[in-house]
Amino acid sequence: MNAIKEYDVIICGGGTSGCSAAISAARAGANTLLIERIGSLGGQMNISGPPGFAYAHFFNPLGEQDIGGIMEETYNRLYKSGHALPHIKTPIRLKAGYTFSYIDPDWWGLMIFEMMTENNVNLLLHSLVVDVLKEGNIVKGVVVENANGRVEIPGKIVIDCTGEGDIAARAGAPFEMASREEIQPHTVSFTVDGVDWDKLCKYIRENPEDIEWLAFSSTSSHEEVMEVFKNLTDITELGEVQGFFSLRDKALAKGDWHKFSGVGFFLMPREGGRILAHLQHSSQVPNVLPTDAWDLTRGEIECRRQILIAWRFFKNYMPGFENAYITRVCPEMRIREGRRIMGDYKLTTDDVRMARKFDDVIGKSHFPSGGHHLATVDTLGMHDKSARDRKERSPEGGGSYDLPYRILVPQKVENMLVAGKMVSTDRDPYLRFLQQTMVTGQAAGVAAAICATRNITPRDLEKDVSELQRILTAQGAILKGTH
Numbered sequence: 001m002n003a004i005k006e007y008d009v010i011i012c013g014g015g016t017s018g019c020s021a022a023i024s025a026a027r028a029g030a031n032t033l034l035i036e037r038i039g040s041l042g043g044q045m046n047i048s049g050p051p052g053f054a055y056a057h058f059f060n061p062l063g064e065q066d067i068g069g070i071m072e073e074t075y076n077r078l079y080k081s082g083h084a085l086p087h088i089k090t091p092i093r094l095k096a097g098y099t100f101s102y103i104d105p106d107w108w109g110l111m112i113f114e115m116m117t118e119n120n121v122n123l124l125l126h127s128l129v130v131d132v133l134k135e136g137n138i139v140k141g142v143v144v145e146n147a148n149g150r151v152e153i154p155g156k157i158v159i160d161c162t163g164e165g166d167i168a169a170r171a172g173a174p175f176e177m178a179s180r181e182e183i184q185p186h187t188v189s190f191t192v193d194g195v196d197w198d199k200l201c202k203y204i205r206e207n208p209e210d211i212e213w214l215a216f217s218s219t220s221s222h223e224e225v226m227e228v229f230k231n232l233t234d235i236t237e238l239g240e241v242q243g244f245f246s247l248r249d250k251a252l253a254k255g256d257w258h259k260f261s262g263v264g265f266f267l268m269p270r271e272g273g274r275i276l277a278h279l280q281h282s283s284q285v286p287n288v289l290p291t292d293a294w295d296l297t298r299g300e301i302e303c304r305r306q307i308l309i310a311w312r313f314f315k316n317y318m319p320g321f322e323n324a325y326i327t328r329v330c331p332e333m334r335i336r337e338g339r340r341i342m343g344d345y346k347l348t349t350d351d352v353r354m355a356r357k358f359d360d361v362i363g364k365s366h367f368p369s370g371g372h373h374l375a376t377v378d379t380l381g382m383h384d385k386s387a388r389d390r391k392e393r394s395p396e397g398g399g400s401y402d403l404p405y406r407i408l409v410p411q412k413v414e415n416m417l418v419a420g421k422m423v424s425t426d427r428d429p430y431l432r433f434l435q436q437t438m439v440t441g442q443a444a445g446v447a448a449a450i451c452a453t454r455n456i457t458p459r460d461l462e463k464d465v466s467e468l469q470r471i472l473t474a475q476g477a478i479l480k481g482t483h
């Protein structure tokens with residue numbers, strides 16, 4: 001094995017959480033190493049699917065901004081360079097807390113390399129973290145497999161940002177995960193160009209009852225939603241388009257649609273105002289555990305079978321898609337649900353409902369709890385159910401809930417933090433949305449930098465988070481000031 005110098009902070013996984021953690025740790029003065037299994041950064045957002053309405057939810061339904069920091073900074077950079085759509089805050093969206101801003105994920109993937117260089121983050125790509133170095137329950141670094149062989153890399157603090165919590169689990173941290181029977185279905189997304197948007201908008205104007213607008217059904221009246229469809233001239237106003245029930249039913253009757261999902265797609269902006277359609281629900285494979293490579297393999301095969309069915313449907317049934325063509329099938333399945341690493345606090349459904357505030361706040365969210373796994377309840381009808389329940393699952397009064405630092409500190413191991421969708425929550429308030437992963441990533445990065453500098457453990461830091469909060473605030477994170 002080759003021995004390498006010790007880093008202050010080692011981050012495993014270069015998805016949205018890992019990139020955010022790396023930048024914030026480096027900005028807080030840590031000698032930081034970000035290790036990623038493949039050659040690109042951005043993780044699920046741009047390796048396995050564009051963000052859809054990803055950069056949503058900067059504002060809660062009261063119109064209060066609750067997400068800032070590195071998340072907002074990346075959006076602003078892309079917007080200024082013409083690679084993001086303006087932030088859409090129509091009244092109907094504000095009421096639902098569903099304002100959003102589309103970005104071009106490929107440009108995000110390019111820009112993030114610039115940000116790594118600007119912030120002096122050390123990168124090690126094409127390297128799979130396979131284990132941790134450990135003395136007792138104290139993590140001392142990681143073990144990596146790459147073209148160089150098996151490499152040990154010492155580090156003062158290790159942050160697991162692998163999405164599925166592989167490294168924290170290896171280190172001995174306890175976790176929870178839905179069973180194979182219950183886990184949410186996973187998806188291979190694909191992107192298409194050449195859509196005749198005018199033709200599609202005309203169909204929506206003339207058939208408004210055929211369309212559904214998931215996020216707004218519980219906060220706006222049916223008539224208000226129909227008004228938007230009836231007057232639609234610009235597809236970007238909708239953002240995500242779902243339903244097409246009559247077309248789907250016609251196809252189902254002829255065996256031209258599979259039964260695993262409803263029909264819909266998201267938008268993806270390209271330079272010069274061009275809009276692509278991104279199909280991120282057209283394949284959905286249930287009963288696949290992300291902790292089992294045989295399951296994952298079966299899922300990849302099944303997703304591609306479903307994509308072929310879905311694509312035939314879009315070409316033959318969907319107005320405007322007649323001359324469309326696939327520009328990218330994402331190279332790997334996007335995992336909807338995986339491990340949640342149990343930390344010193346577990347965020348609950350009640351915390352979300354009550355818009356609970358915590359003394360050790362490191363960020364905020366207002367996304368409802370529990371919408372994620374409805375897809376497994378009734379795949380064809382999931383959007384109806386999700387929309388119906390959304391209000392009951394959202395923070396009362398339209399406010400935001402705090403994310404406490406302790407959800408990043410795994411039990412039973414020292415010198416380790418976790419960030420991204422694996423952080424410590426009940427199943428319902430799973431914090432998997434992109435903005436949430438960047439918020440927890442940024443906080444974990446700063447916390448790790450402080451611990452490395454002061455030679456304390458992340459658990460020690462729980463006793464006094466004032467420095468963490470001060471640095472996060474200085475980095476633009478929003479910790480206070482919302483209902």
Ligand SMILES: Cc1cc2nc3c(=O)[nH]c(=O)nc-3n(C[C@H](O)[C@H](O)[C@H](O)COP(=O)(O)OP(=O)(O)OC[C@H]3O[C@@H](n4cnc5c(N)ncnc54)[C@H](O)[C@@H]3O)c2cc1C
Nearest residue numbers: 013015016017037043044052054129162163420421432434
């Ligand atoms: C179909 C689908 C659609 C979605 N749509 C949206 C949406 O519209 N909006 C939204 O906000 N969210 C959406 N999400 C959720 C969101 O995309 C993910 O939850 C989020 O990207 C997870 O970020 P992360 O940083 O936690 O993990 P990931 O993005 O999974 O990043 C983990 C990184 O770690 C790397 N890695 C893994 N293991 C190792 C290892 N051992 N060694 C080194 N590197 C490793 C991986 O290659 C990857 O780059 C969607 C999810 C799915 C499944």
